[in-house]
Amino acid sequence: MSIFKPINENQAKGKVKKIFEDIKRSRKIKKIPNFWRSLAHNPKLLERTWNNLKQIMKKGALDPVTKELIYVAVSITNSCEYCIRSHTFAAKKKGATDEMIKEMIDVVGIANQNNKLVEAYQVEVDKIYK
């Protein structure tokens, strides 16, 4: 009666199999990470999430490294270990240096502190910001 375990790659069929192949090709990896193997229990969720992520994380007005750093910043704020580790890995693979990651963490630290100071003092929004 446990939570859904990751599906093995060799058990993948149909839509799931095609998406797994696209993930490996796009990411240049040989093994499907546990995240995608878990979502495969729900092929529509897998398809939706993969297509959305591919569309969102590609180069646009922001470069892929900046996008990965933003992703990690959110994941730290939400305390999601898997997400912090996998997207720090992705950020580095796409070119993020250790200095960039450390500076991102500095911003996350002070933003989390200041977000709460704003609540504590119940600061009203200045007109200029509206």
Added chain:
Amino acid sequence: MSIFKPINENQAKGKVKKIFEDIKRSRKIKKIPNFWRSLAHNPKLLERTWNNLKQIMKKGALDPVTKELIYVAVSITNSCEYCIRSHTFAAKKKGATDEMIKEMIDVVGIANQNNKLVEAYQVEVDKIYK
């Protein structure tokens, strides 16, 4: 018996007055925002927070626009309206375009979703990420 109200600039003395002047000079603004006027109830907190923020948000391995976008991403995740509005303002002032802001929001949206999918499926961290 209410929460601390923002302190008026013309009531500022000593350390608070000096920091207020530094804020106006560094930010090229004429009025001290409510956030700093609230923290002024606790001069050490004001000093600490201003000095840390100045040190953290300046250009380094990451440029100031990227840092502001990361700050906003955290503030959205924490639902802090003041912080979202004031740092979106700062990001734009430093050169962020509407397209950049929209793409940051896209990343925040999917990261928040995927953070929770990871929890829902209790996905274990792949060895390669450790």
Added chain:
Amino acid sequence: MSIFKPINENQAKGKVKKIFEDIKRSRKIKKIPNFWRSLAHNPKLLERTWNNLKQIMKKGALDPVTKELIYVAVSITNSCEYCIRSHTFAAKKKGATDEMIKEMIDVVGIANQNNKLVEAYQVEVDKIYK
């Protein structure tokens, strides 16, 4: 100097013992889960929490399965592994199918995303909703 460890069932006395027996009888289980064994360090907390939970989770306008799914949805949003696992277990025991759990997760995913999009765009509440 560590955090309170779960209390053994055979060490339970008085009020704690009676509640442990009620838990086993009501839940049709033979071993007291760690959650209740931990709360037993504070018998009033144990009593309050068990009585409240029994009252809240029983059949009413909503059936017990729906209530368990809502409980799990909150626990995913709060990233509480123990709570996700124990109440997914309870949901299944009460009749939730895998399809029901997957659909609940889908809703949790998009709700978490949309909650943050609302913050990012600072969407004002439409009059019709007030």
Added chain:
Amino acid sequence: MSIFKPINENQAKGKVKKIFEDIKRSRKIKKIPNFWRSLAHNPKLLERTWNNLKQIMKKGALDPVTKELIYVAVSITNSCEYCIRSHTFAAKKKGATDEMIKEMIDVVGIANQNNKLVEAYQVEVDKIYK
């Protein structure tokens, strides 16, 4: 230099216009809510979010009322006023009674409390739940 304001319906063109029409038809409403008018600044986000939401919230193993209640439970946990109000409205429109909503809130209350008690006592997951 403000946050993106909702786009007026009569300014909508192309993809946005088509989605706005689909929203009004599917929801049987005459005015587009502020949420969709805000996302319209980013037509791809609007399209993705609307299509995903339609797919997720429709009748499946869970009925639409249960799905709306789960959506509201997540939104309460995330403190998103817009989301709480708009999806409580949707839940009622689809048939949720006041009693159902009150019971959902009861579950959200105790789940949020117990989630934190689990953290406080650092309760380990029982083997039976794994």
Added chain:
Amino acid sequence: MSIFKPINENQAKGKVKKIFEDIKRSRKIKKIPNFWRSLAHNPKLLERTWNNLKQIMKKGALDPVTKELIYVAVSITNSCEYCIRSHTFAAKKKGATDEMIKEMIDVVGIANQNNKLVEAYQVEVDKIYK
């Protein structure tokens, strides 16, 4: 079709009326705050919440001021304006000084920052703390 509005005191009957009277007597207030008037839609929730709160917030190993400060610290972390304002009010009424409140806020600020630095660096628990 709106969210439950606070119930007027003069509409209160039976159990709700009795609890309202107990609230006024215990708190030495003349008007029932909106929180209790809202919970009155669900008399069992009102009774449970009031009885639990009375039991928990009274003098014990911790004095009532310390308990109110802890309550506010949690409420700041959860960004609950009503809770921050009403329990800061209660803390002051019970004797908390402005200095005590400012120091509590300082702790909340740095705790929120350090909580996230721990996630960012994925710090493992030292053996001595277990």
Added chain:
Amino acid sequence: MSIFKPINENQAKGKVKKIFEDIKRSRKIKKIPNFWRSLAHNPKLLERTWNNLKQIMKKGALDPVTKELIYVAVSITNSCEYCIRSHTFAAKKKGATDEMIKEMIDVVGIANQNNKLVEAYQVEVDKIYK
């Protein structure tokens, strides 16, 4: 390509070495905890965090035990295991009894529940609290 691992004490030089010595002296401990060894990857962050924490957590209008309990209350609310364990340890070392810790947890539990009930019923702030 992993996350930054804690730095060994004997590798510490310059500013980091001096801060490590100050930590050991002030805390009367012989080994630097993993938190500080991790922050040492960023000496300015280490210096800032240590100096701020020392300033904030010392005796003032609130005693050090109360401050540690507030720190733990925030950490429970944020689900940070490292922070819960290390600051419960610190609280006990400074004199917190088991009864004090249990009562703090009780407050954290009900505050987290009531924070969400306020959101669920969208309770408006009473005038008296403003």
